[in-house]
Amino acid sequence: MNGSPVLPVIVIGGPTASGKTAVADEVAWRLGSTVVSCDAMQVYRRMDIGTAKAAPDECKAPLAMVDVADPDEAYSAALFQRDARAVVDQLLDAGHVPVLCGGTGLYIKAVIDEMSFPQGKLVDGRRARLNDLAERLGPSGLHKMLEERDPAAAALIHPNNVRRVVRALEMLDEGKSYADQQTGFKSPQEHYRALQFALTRDREDLYRRINERVDIMMEQGLLDEVRSLVDDGLANDLTARQAIGYKELIDYLRGSCSLEEAVDLIKHRSRRYAKRQLSWFRRDKRITWINMDQLSVGEAAELILGALAADQQER
Numbered sequence: 001m002n003g004s005p006v007l008p009v010i011v012i013g014g015p016t017a018s019g020k021t022a023v024a025d026e027v028a029w030r031l032g033s034t035v036v037s038c039d040a041m042q043v044y045r046r047m048d049i050g051t052a053k054a055a056p057d058e059c060k061a062p063l064a065m066v067d068v069a070d071p072d073e074a075y076s077a078a079l080f081q082r083d084a085r086a087v088v089d090q091l092l093d094a095g096h097v098p099v100l101c102g103g104t105g106l107y108i109k110a111v112i113d114e115m116s117f118p119q120g121k122l123v124d125g126r127r128a129r130l131n132d133l134a135e136r137l138g139p140s141g142l143h144k145m146l147e148e149r150d151p152a153a154a155a156l157i158h159p160n161n162v163r164r165v166v167r168a169l170e171m172l173d174e175g176k177s178y179a180d181q182q183t184g185f186k187s188p189q190e191h192y193r194a195l196q197f198a199l200t201r202d203r204e205d206l207y208r209r210i211n212e213r214v215d216i217m218m219e220q221g222l223l224d225e226v227r228s229l230v231d232d233g234l235a236n237d238l239t240a241r242q243a244i245g246y247k248e249l250i251d252y253l254r255g256s257c258s259l260e261e262a263v264d265l266i267k268h269r270s271r272r273y274a275k276r277q278l279s280w281f282r283r284d285k286r287i288t289w290i291n292m293d294q295l296s297v298g299e300a301a302e303l304i305l306g307a308l309a310a311d312q313q314e315r
Helices: 020-031 077-093 105-112 125-149 151-156 162-173 203-220 222-231 238-242 247-253 259-282 297-314
Strands: 009-013 035-037 099-101 194-200 288-291
Touching (some): 009 020, 009 297, 020 035, 020 099, 020 194, 020 297, 035 077, 077 105, 099 105, 125 162, 151 162, 203 222, 247 259, 288 297
Parallel strands (some): 009 099, 009 194, 035 099
């Protein structure tokens, strides 16, 4: 285990639109620390509105692990693990409690738990066949195939990580599960001592917030953000094509659907994504859930800081 033997890291997860960004910012600000974003899409530059990336002037605390890759880069969980741990180690060494925040459960787990990632260097007939399938079905179609055969493995791999989806399907042909190969997937071994929290809300309220967020994104210029990526030849890039809010508007710009249909689909897919996020976080029994229905951001932060204070007193 790296970092300070005394200070833990704080993790604030939960579904999209649950309010975790605001709570994490408040907690980090009160601690004089930094928020480490754990979001698979916020790592990309120029994908700001659609990923709900917090603007610097809206944050009270510094924000790390955003804008670290270009939209056409294949930035994986393994790379995120390396880079985010470097940030966490720096904070711990300086005596600060890192505040990890995000809805990408795999990225959080890659940082706080011992996880290794298969390299998948073998190239044979199966690899070529699966790559052909990826071309024909698209990344989401290939990921759906994995989800049908091995739901646990699919939950660990982001749909736009085609290389890893292909490797997981190869492993199934070999009689192995990618999920079972992940160190700490069933019995987590901590890389950092972590106090983990996840925010939740009444389902109807959460869905209302998601729908409102999409409307606000459109008002803020999401269509222009997507059009800029398309104009620069990034429409076929795996990242842009698989990020919710981008692929739907790319289809609209290509004439495949109306703008109203695209926006409705963004809302629908965002709600489905929130359900998957909730399922992911509920599997980890180490997480303390905070219901935000009757709490303000400050009150939620107080609960988390109180847990940190109690943890430190015990030590």
